Amino acid sequence: MSRIRDNYKTSPAGRFEAWYKDGYDPMDDCMDIHKPAEVSEENDVADVIAGLDLGDTVYDRTTNKALRISGHIYKILSVVLCVVMIGALIWMVQYLPPFGQPDNPVNNEVSERYIGSGIQETGAVNFVTGMILDYRAFDTFGESCVLFIATICVQILLRYDEAEKDPANVRRRQKAATDRIYEPKNDIILQKVSVILVPLLFIFGIYIILNGHLSPGGGFSGGAVIGAGLILYLCSFGYAKTERFFTVRTFRIISLAALITYCLAKSYSFYTGANHLESHIPLGTPGAILSSGLILVLNICVGSVVACTMYAFYTLFRKGDF
């Protein structure tokens, strides 16, 4: 009986069945309910393959010929794609509208209204701020969410929690902790310069945020400047002094409050606009600080979120914690 079975197993039909079922069931055709004692063929082959240690060379590009050829083909195709694309783009540039002419398609009734009626409708002296925070506010809201979700992803990757089990992460944290011995602590030049610069940076950043609708500036640039001030303070004076006023709770509270305020304010604005209701936010006189409706509030929210985010990126990269 078993010889017939062996012949079947080596015949084409038997080999097809072996491929289809991915191997014969060792319990097939067995009178016991226990696993058969002798080693089946599969174990033998697996042992031999493990002994040969092909794993290291099979994926090595220099030895595996098929991998090398497919790698070359992939490279050649990518280079061809890049060259074709660059060539098409440069060839197309000559058919585009010329640079700086006032009768280009981009200078149409849209920009006329933004500049011509911008003051009356938004109250902002800076037409660009009026555009991004009033006319096309939904884009700016999406952009704040991009910043928020990038912070979340960087926290997922780099934040160190106390419940950390992964040995690679624990090792990394220990290495970073011992590495800080080599940092210049209490470096005299850095500290003396920071004493002058950091207050200036904070004041300048706050000025840029508050004047977003009156002069070049706005939430994003001002927030970046304040974030730079925080980073400089951290570098000069160390974590102990910074944690006196900026901890992880501060970060969470500020960014949460700012984003929720932004969301609610913008929802109110969109809702009243879409249903043609009157928006009860006064526009004030153009040129004063307290003018242009919600734009000042939105700038402050965006500025605080960006400042916290810049600082968070720096400290997550350096220490893995706040």
Next chain:
Amino acid sequence: MDFLRNLPFFSIMLAMFTGIISSAVNGRTARRLTLTMVTAVLVMSALTLSYTEQIGESVTYLMGHFPAPWGNEIRFGTLEAFLALYFSIIMLLSVLGGWSHVITDIEAGKENLFYVLIDMMMSSLLAMIYTNDLFTGYVFVEINTIAACGMIMIRQNGHGIVAAIRYMVMSLIGSGLFLIGISLLYDVTGHLLMVPAHNAIEQIVTDGIYYTPLLVIIVLISVGMAIKSGLYPFHSWIPETYGYATPTASAILSSLVSKGYIILLIKIFYRVIGFNIVISSHVLNALFAFGVIAMIMGSLHAIMQTDCRKMIAFSSVAQIGYIYMGIGLGTKAGMVAAVFHLLTHAATKSLLFISAVGLYEVSDGRTDYLGLRNAAYRNRVAGIAFSVGALSMVGFPMLSGFISKYLFATAALEKPHKMLITLVALIISTVLNAIYFLRQVVTIYSGRPGEAASTSHFIKEAIAESTFSNRFASIALILLNLFLGLFSEAVIDLISRGLNLFA
């Protein structure tokens, strides 16, 4: 009821608001918030669908106080509301299906961050469905990309991170091409809103001044979106990404993420450029060719896999090929077939991923064929669900896959040039699908029922059942599949009417 006009806007804002709040609470609260939010979006989308069915035309909703070329807008008709409803159902069932695995796969302090990513992805999907502005579309495409990357890498063994970097590199290439396409379109037309841009494009085609840049713009936008949704030559990130993520993330990534980009592409084709201009530019022929190649090569790669999850991921590559083949046919019927297949694939892929996880958690964590033998007797619901999903992919009658293949075949008959290629490709890929899916179904049922006790000697996990939420999600997805298969007439009618309003 004019208040119902505000519901799409509320759903987008609610999703973002939930995401912002979930970043500060702990894992269980974040999960409850997410489930509440997705249910709320589901209800709102259903109400919107009934509202738009009642009105019979698409509604434009101002985001702000200013109308079209000066301010932002969203626009919704029957198709957008139906897609929002369907996507929220799939997302709810995916979160329910992989619930227990989220707790084990993700570290304890970061579970709420996963739910933040799910909320953000819901909001970006809704915004991509509803948007009427190109630059808003770009910003939400970036949110979608970053949220998807976060979902891939949250399961933080080494596999997740390498898969995430490969996904990001490919996806950012697509985003870059899309962004330069939008900038060139703004340069040539001067508008970012879709309807004024369309008027300007019609002017360009009649005048003929900027026609060459218009062709290059169409190519750039199509290639950018094709790269992001994983069309054939750019599919190398798909297998590891879908295969190694946590089950909720696999289900959401394979069913929803690429579909959002395809819908944005269809919207740009219809509403910005105009479908007849796209046909005359021959871009659709290239999409058709790559779709056909994807159908065949994806199935061939799937046959060569031994790991169950990677096999399902490669079959995703083939199904995206089906959708692009439908778009590439260039007729109204082809587009209806493509959208219907989009819905089918979303339901079936999430069903397969959720039931596959049920199968290999009772097989001692092994995912290869030999390890899954008899798994259906150890976990009955997962076995039935996997079989239904596999049969739907192959095209068994009464299930949704059959209807979509039928729609593709009838759409192909209208186009004599592409008819033969389409029919031959459909036949070959159905046969190939049958080979690897039915092989898996036979394997999980093979062996006699009494053997379950004896094989558990060397497969340590005893007979078990998945958690209640997993079973509930699997059965709900089976019912969704049957609904699409049996009541397909109503759905196809809705899609056709919606596509008429799309333009």
Next chain:
Amino acid sequence: MLDIEVLFTSHLEETVAMILFGIGFSLLLLNRNLIKKIMGLNIMDTAVYLFLTAKGYIYGRMVPILTDGITDPNAYTNPIPDGLVLTGIVVSVSVSALLLSLTIRLYDRYHTLDLDKIIMEWRKEEDA
């Protein structure tokens, strides 16, 4: 076919932007070093911002901030591309931060910045 004169006289900014875009795109796609890929992404995005900003400029006009009470639209350059570039810069920074943190984790684990080598090591681990 290709009029080089037009490219470098009336379309100089656009040409330079497209060349930079091509350089960035090739770096992102073809180079094996992860840090250079991130640099390529930044160059590509910066090229798009250069292109967009160039679209807003009109010869002989002022920056779009109200000066001396002039509200005539013909006295200011176009403010729209400036707003788009602001949004784009923030998106680019966010994506770069995410990619850099991925690079840090990958380097910690595999001790190399070469993406091909990382994939090779990964396939070996996967097989084991």
